[in-house]
């Protein structure tokens with residue numbers, strides 16, 4: 288939703304407020320940064336996230352300072368960014384990045400229903416490693432008691448997207464400096480078995 292605080296002062300034409308733009312960015316990102324203030328001190332903590340419907344979810348230890356602070360329900364800002372390319376212009380000034388990013392303003396809501404909490408933990412696990420949850424032993428009551436699950440509305444969220452080649456000043460167009468983009472990607476490499484992996488073959492969902 289576009290509000291005064293989700294409207295960029297610069298290049299507002301790159302901003303989007305629709306679910307069709309915001310949801311795929313959140314679904315591709317594995318991690319986010321959760322920012323909040325404690326007695327006027329800004330704090331920004333990276334953590335895993337997953338989206339379902341018009342909410343994003345995070346989880347953490349009941350003993351975590353960051354979780355205990357934000358579960359009070361104060362204002363939180365969550366950011367996610369995906370970098371698609373470095374953009375090399377003919378001047379330093381016009382260098383840029385092709386990116387897709389999201390900024391969310393929200394207040395944490397604690398998920399208390401046990402079934403929903405378990406579903407969110409499965410959601411986050413499978414978001415990071417699709418297919419993993421069903422391959423794991425059941426989560427114990429003790430583990431559930433040690434875990435806080437929080438949700439955040441996507442009602443006040445913005446996305447910003449840059450695509451395309453560099454944009455050079457007309458007087459720089461003929462400079463001999465190379466210009467273009469260097470595409471970037473986050474990729475998973477081949478799995479490396481742990482020492483306690485007693486002969487179990489790599490499951491299909493990890494191939």
Ligand SMILES: Cc1cc2nc3c(=O)[nH]c(=O)nc-3n(C[C@H](O)[C@H](O)[C@H](O)COP(=O)(O)OP(=O)(O)OC[C@H]3O[C@@H](n4cnc5c(N)ncnc54)[C@H](O)[C@@H]3O)c2cc1C
Nearest residue numbers: 292293294295296297368370384386388389390445446447
């Ligand atoms: C990987 C990456 C690298 C970047 N590098 C630079 C850089 O080096 N220098 C630079 O000036 N800018 C950079 N940006 C862009 C930066 O995020 C801001 O969009 C830009 O600085 C303009 O800010 P503003 O003052 O207009 O935003 P503000 O007016 O401070 O923002 C107001 C609101 O606009 C929305 N908004 C602003 N930026 C974004 C965003 N990126 N994504 C989603 N919503 C947004 C938010 O809701 C925010 O609360 C980068 C972005 C990314 C993702």
